Amino acid sequence: MTTLHEELNRIGHQMLSRRVRAAEAVAWQALNITPLKDETAEQILARIRFSAERNHPELIIRFEHSRQDIYRLAEDCGCDPDSEGYGDDHCESEEGGEYLCGRQHLGTVCGNCETEDGPSWRPDRYEWPCPTVAKLDGVEVTR
Structure with a gap:
């Protein structure tokens, strides 16, 4: 039988794991993005942010707040x-x-x-x- 404490720990671990995976995905993309021809740094950052907002909106919201x-x-x-x-x-x-x-x-x-x-x-x-x-x-x- 699972105790309430164990269940809360499991849920908390799952939530943290999801956040870590999202952060890793955004970091991986930022580190591995290939600039397009004549693309400025500002445009690269905009592409990274667009992708992060689309694929991991909760992560961006948490970062901003x-x-x-x-x-x-x-x-x-x-x-x-x-x-x-x-x-x-x-x-x-x-x-x-x-x-x-x-x-x-x-x-x-x-x-x-x-x-x-x-x-x-x-x-x-x-x-x-x-x-x-x-x-x-x-x-x-x-x-």
């Missing part, structure tokens, strides 16, 4: 700049210009979806998973 971790600004975090490990836990954001505190993770939002009623720490974004990704996962998002 990727999760983004939100951290408190270092200037507002209250950490002691002279404390041990301060330099390891405080760094510039990937976008640049903002210095963040890695000790204070506020949450995770969708890097794409915009809203006007998000969490107080990022009111312009949906919390992860956003409605688009939740729909792919078969999860109901309540607001």
Whole structure:
């Protein structure tokens, strides 16, 4: 008899396996595509994207709606700049210009979806998973 835990693990493994196979297929195509005569890099990328959107739309949607971790600004975090490990836990954001505190993770939002009623720490974004990704996962998002 299969337990609920085992069944959930099996389903999760199947979902992950499908995503990995789709990602491998898109990567294989990108690495093995042959440029057409006088085709620009932009045109090659458009062909790769068209194929990926057609053959693996869920993969593209997940990529576009990727999760983004939100951290408190270092200037507002209250950490002691002279404390041990301060330099390891405080760094510039990937976008640049903002210095963040890695000790204070506020949450995770969708890097794409915009809203006007998000969490107080990022009111312009949906919390992860956003409605688009939740729909792919078969999860109901309540607001």
